Structure formats: C-alpha cells, structure tokens
Amino acid sequence: MxxxxxxxxxxxxxxxxxxxxxxxxxxxxxxxxxxxxxxxxxxxxxxxxxxxxxPLGIIARLSKSHADSKEIRVGSLTSLYESVVNLNAEHFSDKSYKDILVNPVxxxxxxxxxxxxxxxxxxxxxxxxxxxxxxxxxxxxxxxxxxxxxxxxxxxxxxxxxxxxxxxxxxxxxxxxxxxxxxxxxxxxxxxxxxxxxxxxxxxxxxxxCVTNSILSNSAFISSNSGKNQTVTLIVQKSKKKLLCAEAEDLFVELLFSFLTIPxxxxxxxxxxxxxxxxxxxxxxxxxxxxxxxxxxxxxxxxxxxCPKVAGYCPEVTDFLSMNGPKSYLRRFLKDPATFIVSDNLEVTASSIDTISTLNTLGVSVGDMEVLEVSIGEKEAPLLLKACLSSTSALTDFLNTLSEKTNGSI
Structure with missing residues (x-):
C-alpha cells in the first residue's frame, strides 16, 4: 500500500x-x-x-462553463451554442460534426x-x-x-x-x-x-x-425579391414591429453553425x-x-x-464566409434537408410538423402576424456574424443594419 x-x-x-x-x-x-x-x-x-x-464556439463554451452562478451571455452566440448542444445527434451527417461544433479546436x-x-x-x-x-x-x-x-x-x-x-x-x-x-x-x-x-x-x-434595438425599423419590413441566395422566412408581430422567429432551411442553419468554428x-x-x-x-x-x-x-x-484560419478538419459548409481559399465542394454538418425555427437570439430548434402548434406557441394572434422573406448571401453573412456576437437580438439587429445599408430595401 x-x-x-x-x-x-x-x-x-x-x-x-x-x-x-x-x-x-x-x-x-x-x-x-x-x-x-x-x-x-x-x-x-x-x-x-x-x-x-x-473559435467562437470555445468562447461560448467558456462563457457557460465558467459562469457558475453568474449569467454570462455573449450576444446571441451563447444561445446558438446551446442549440447545438441540445440538438439531437440524429440531425448531423456525421457523429463527429456535433462534437466539432461543441468542442472546436x-x-x-x-x-x-x-x-x-x-x-x-x-x-x-x-x-x-x-x-x-x-x-x-x-x-x-x-x-x-x-x-x-x-x-x-x-x-x-x-x-x-x-x-x-x-x-x-x-x-x-x-x-x-x-x-x-x-x-x-x-x-x-x-x-x-x-x-x-x-x-x-x-x-x-x-x-x-448590448441589445442594440429589439424593435424592427419601418424600412426593415420590406421583403426581398432576390432568389439568388438563401431565403429565410420571417414571422413578425405587426403591432409591435417585433421579430417573433424565422423559418429556415438547413442551409441557413449550416451558416449559423459555422460561426462556432470561426476564430x-x-x-x-x-x-x-x-x-x-x-x-x-x-x-x-x-x-x-x-x-x-x-x-x-x-x-x-x-x-x-x-485573420486565423479555421481548423482543417472543420467542414466548409458555406462559401459565404470562406477563409481557407476556394473549395472544390462543400460538405454538410446536417444530414438531410430539413426545416428549422430560429429565434431572434439565434436559438435553433428542429421545426415541428404541426405548424399550427408552432404558431400557437408564439402567443400572438394570427391576424397580428406578417410573413416576410429576406435573402442572405455573401454580402449579408458578415452582418449576421457581427450581430451574433454583439446583440442578444441578433436577427432584429441584422435586419435593421441590412436595411440601413440597402437604403430600406432588404
């Protein structure tokens, strides 16, 4: 002994x-x-x-693991990170991809x-x-x-x-x-x-x-007609000019998840x-x-x-934020085409088949809802990335900034 x-x-x-x-x-x-x-x-x-x-994913992880009794949330980054942690592994195309996002190096x-x-x-x-x-x-x-x-x-x-x-x-x-x-x-x-x-x-x-502004500006209500980039459907409360949530295909969610790998x-x-x-x-x-x-x-x-590079083992899922040079092909974090609900603070959840139930959880009458669309591409992605780190209402902040840069025409 x-x-x-x-x-x-x-x-x-x-x-x-x-x-x-x-x-x-x-x-x-x-x-x-x-x-x-x-x-x-x-x-x-x-x-x-x-x-x-x-990588931003490590920063989000540190904010959670180190917070103890404190509530430290880094913009909408923390909510985005929590979404990956909580998302069922069955949605990912490879078992390792969820771990790459939760524990990036x-x-x-x-x-x-x-x-x-x-x-x-x-x-x-x-x-x-x-x-x-x-x-x-x-x-x-x-x-x-x-x-x-x-x-x-x-x-x-x-x-x-x-x-x-x-x-x-x-x-x-x-x-x-x-x-x-x-x-x-x-x-x-x-x-x-x-x-x-x-x-x-x-x-x-x-x-x-800081939350820059949780209210959508008047000009932010103009919908997009561009079919070139990824299209995101927005559900807005008309009376309060408040963004309730977004409905997006998996390609938009791939873009959001890629934020966690960016140094x-x-x-x-x-x-x-x-x-x-x-x-x-x-x-x-x-x-x-x-x-x-x-x-x-x-x-x-x-x-x-x-301008550090993303680790080589991280899949390049979008060319909207390319830092490692042109890729011959893009890989995917997520497995099958699917629809997701994204909240204003970038909390991502798999969309329920029951659309009526989803609308009911928003707590707003259908008559007070407005459906808009916004197109996101290479010019818009950096604005969304910036809002992710700087605002707890990232989608609202992004839309207002985009509206200012496009003179009110999103």
Missing amino acids: LYILFLVLSRLDTMEPKEKPVQLKVYVDKKKTKVMFAEAEEDFVDILFSFFTL HKSPSICQNLKVILDESWSLSKSGAVFVKNKTKFIITEDLNVVPVKLNTSIVLLNSLGVENINMLEERTIRFGFEEYVDLLMWSLLTNNPLTNLVLGGSKPCSS LGSFFCLTKDDSTPLALTNLYNSISCLGERKYLRSEDVKNMLL
Whole structure:
C-alpha cells in the first residue's frame, strides 16, 4: 500500500501543470475607482493575443462553463451554442460534426500550447516561452486594452493622454493571472470597454452583450425579391414591429453553425469591424501596430492573429464566409434537408410538423402576424456574424443594419 501511494505521489510530482500563472502590475486611481494602466511582460501579452485564435464556439463554451452562478451571455452566440448542444445527434451527417461544433479546436495548437496559460481545457502545457511577441519586452496596457511597448517617448505620450500627472499618486497592485482570471478578462473584454477596471476592482457582473434595438425599423419590413441566395422566412408581430422567429432551411442553419468554428481574429477580419466600441477592438488594432514596429516574432504571427484560419478538419459548409481559399465542394454538418425555427437570439430548434402548434406557441394572434422573406448571401453573412456576437437580438439587429445599408430595401 505504501509503495502504491509512493507511485501516485511521484506521478503527481512529474505531471505538467495546466497553467503557469503570470503576474500583472496594475496602477489604480482610487479617487476615480479606475485602473489607469498596467505594466506587463511578453508572457501576459501573449495570452491576451491568444484570444484571437479561439473559435467562437470555445468562447461560448467558456462563457457557460465558467459562469457558475453568474449569467454570462455573449450576444446571441451563447444561445446558438446551446442549440447545438441540445440538438439531437440524429440531425448531423456525421457523429463527429456535433462534437466539432461543441468542442472546436483552433488551427495552431502546437504554437498556443507554449503559452503559460491556455484557455482550451482539453490541452496540456508544452514548453513555455515567447509565442507571439519578442522576448524580454515590457508593455503598458490601458484599461481598454491598448497595448504599447514601454519606451520613454511612447510612455510619456500615453500617460499624458490618460491624464496621469504623477504616477506616485496611484496605488500599485500585483495581480496573479491564471486560467480563471484570463477567462474573466476575456468575458469582460467582450462585454465592456473597461475590462481591467471591472476585473481588478470587481465591477458589476457582465450579463450580456448590448441589445442594440429589439424593435424592427419601418424600412426593415420590406421583403426581398432576390432568389439568388438563401431565403429565410420571417414571422413578425405587426403591432409591435417585433421579430417573433424565422423559418429556415438547413442551409441557413449550416451558416449559423459555422460561426462556432470561426476564430475571434477572423471575426474581425470578416466583418471589417472597426466601429464596435469594445476593448477587444483596441487589442486587435494593437497587433497591427506592434507588427509594423517589429515587436511581433514574425509577419506570419501577425497574420495568424489578425485573420486565423479555421481548423482543417472543420467542414466548409458555406462559401459565404470562406477563409481557407476556394473549395472544390462543400460538405454538410446536417444530414438531410430539413426545416428549422430560429429565434431572434439565434436559438435553433428542429421545426415541428404541426405548424399550427408552432404558431400557437408564439402567443400572438394570427391576424397580428406578417410573413416576410429576406435573402442572405455573401454580402449579408458578415452582418449576421457581427450581430451574433454583439446583440442578444441578433436577427432584429441584422435586419435593421441590412436595411440601413440597402437604403430600406432588404
């Protein structure tokens, strides 16, 4: 018995830990109750930049598994992810495809396994070392995740822009960052403009991404006549201008499910999204700036972070959001042609044969319902992807944005 216990303890001693926590030095203005800036070495910044290699499905999974008693919902992404988890495996063309969506893995695990903290729980740490940025580089990080190297001229300019007149008046704290802290920072970064302050000073819990508008604009009621792309049927409550649900064929649902395989960096690349007032936009733009100033390890690293590829084993189900180049053929997540009901927050359920029963569950009189159609193709898909991450009423947000871009003619 003692010998067996010795073997177990010896095994525990030699097992590679799941994380090697790093430290962050933050400077807090107690009067303003605000983190003014932080100072970090390359290992901390490496893990920040690794956010962009994570497929959206991993981010959705982290928001659920890490939420515990908190209700953290990332736009409509969380509902979409839950739909895949709850959808019967019989709807998928291959048993592995549901697992690919529920547990996606990004394209560069061999690189990211060298991070001191990795956010994919299925991995083990490899050797630690500089991954994205060069060794022995220190950085200043603002509370909204602008990252700049510590140099005399840039530091003075940055501190002046932050209104820091005397560093000695700030409270210095050292924060230990492991897996839990990084996931918290990722969630705060997705949902707020000041993630470091919320994380360090205990802001109110992030409940969800912003709902831009849950009411359809007047111009969004114009139906589409285009037969070229995928057509989605919308059921709208006329009196409240509210989108009740959409009825869609499996090809539209394939597009939605493919969102889960897209890395966060590719989200920015595909949506050309420089307008979203989120800290992750600042972090994304910092990669470009550091790349131009040769602080990243290579041009390939810069490209991998700014527009990472989908893992090769993920089926290419649509050419509306192609990132890996042209495909000779498209594969399918789903098995047979089928019809699905999609809610405003992208919750997907297999359509019931009993249409009357489905209408009854909406709780709106048939006379107050209007049926419209919208066509979705290569131009519209990025708008829907953007709405998925930014709004808990993704379909409404998408339709309003589409209406604005087409001058009221969807």
